[in-house]
Amino acid sequence: MILAIANQKGGVGKTTTAINLAAALAMRGKPTLLVDLDPQGNSSMSYLDIREAAKSMYDVFVDKDVRLADVIMPSSQPNLSIAPARIALAKLESRLTGELDAPFRLKDELGALNGQFHNVVIDCPPALGLLTVNALVASTHLLIPIQSSYFALEGTDDLLETIEKVRQRPNPELEILGVVITMHDKRTALARDIQEQIRKVFGDKVFRTVISKSVRLEESPAYRESIFTFAPDSTGAAEYYSLCEEVIDRA
Ligand code: ATP
Numbered sequence: 001m002i003l004a005i006a007n008q009k010g011g012v013g014k015t016t017t018a019i020n021l022a023a024a025l026a027m028r029g030k031p032t033l034l035v036d037l038d039p040q041g042n043s044s045m046s047y048l049d050i051r052e053a054a055k056s057m058y059d060v061f062v063d064k065d066v067r068l069a070d071v072i073m074p075s076s077q078p079n080l081s082i083a084p085a086r087i088a089l090a091k092l093e094s095r096l097t098g099e100l101d102a103p104f105r106l107k108d109e110l111g112a113l114n115g116q117f118h119n120v121v122i123d124c125p126p127a128l129g130l131l132t133v134n135a136l137v138a139s140t141h142l143l144i145p146i147q148s149s150y151f152a153l154e155g156t157d158d159l160l161e162t163i164e165k166v167r168q169r170p171n172p173e174l175e176i177l178g179v180v181i182t183m184h185d186k187r188t189a190l191a192r193d194i195q196e197q198i199r200k201v202f203g204d205k206v207f208r209t210v211i212s213k214s215v216r217l218e219e220s221p222a223y224r225e226s227i228f229t230f231a232p233d234s235t236g237a238a239e240y241y242s243l244c245e246e247v248i249d250r251a
């Protein structure tokens with residue numbers, strides 16, 4: 001499975017979902033790759049010191065001599081490897097304008113890994129530009145985190161439109177695996193209303209598992225750990241474990 005985690009809305013839980021889902025998949029004993037496509041490098045930083053990375057995804061995109069395999073680093077977690085991102089990735093769009101194969105670079109590079117990884121999780125930036133398009137073109141499945149907030153559904157039309165465009169041509173196989181509601185506070189009536197609204201729009205695409213608001217989930221990246229080693233008995237660990245089960249069942 002090559003799973004893109006995308007939503008162009010910022011701060012909705014893409015990275016938190018990507019890092020913990022990748023960890024949950026790795027815990028099942030199969031080699032898992034987390035590809036960081038966000039110039040902010042948040043998912044890279046959650047597992048390694050990116051200053052130690054000689055090369056990053058930026059080099060893979062712009063330098064034909066640098067292959068994806070050259071930038072992949074082991075993480076602090078068994079079976080989990082990281083293809084790190086650095087701020088340079090923000091320059092990518094302008095560097096690759098006019099290059100016809102630009103949207104296909106990640107797909108080609110993942111293909112060149114020859115199935116070395118059983119699962120690949122791609123953390124997308126909060127934009128619908130070239131990086132997210134690369135992820136959508138390269139992926140078999142897509143997971144959309146939606147934050148349990150008043151403006152939750154704003155912008156999802158643009159995302160769905162982009163997905164449709166990618167499906168019409170470069171990647172007809174791309175499947176929306178599901179929508180996961182994040183940062184949910186089940187004590188409030190508003191959050192319950194929002195959940196209902198999201199389920200009305202996306203129907204059974206919405207995962208049964210809802211990710212609650214949890215300080216533990218915010219803390220774990222600072223210690224370069226997944227929620228499963230940082231706070232194994234927390235609600236966040238249980239919820240991301242259960243999300244992973246649903247992802248595997250659906251894929
Ligand atoms: P960006 O669009 O900037 O890449 P993102 O969609 O990747 O953001 P995250 O970085 O995962 O979103 O989350 C945004 C902030 O909310 C972070 O500080 C994160 O620690 C926090 N956060 C994410 N999920 C939860 C949660 N379930 N409970 C509490 N805090 C959370």
Ligand code: MG
Nearest residue numbers: 014015038042
């Ligand atoms: Mg992020």
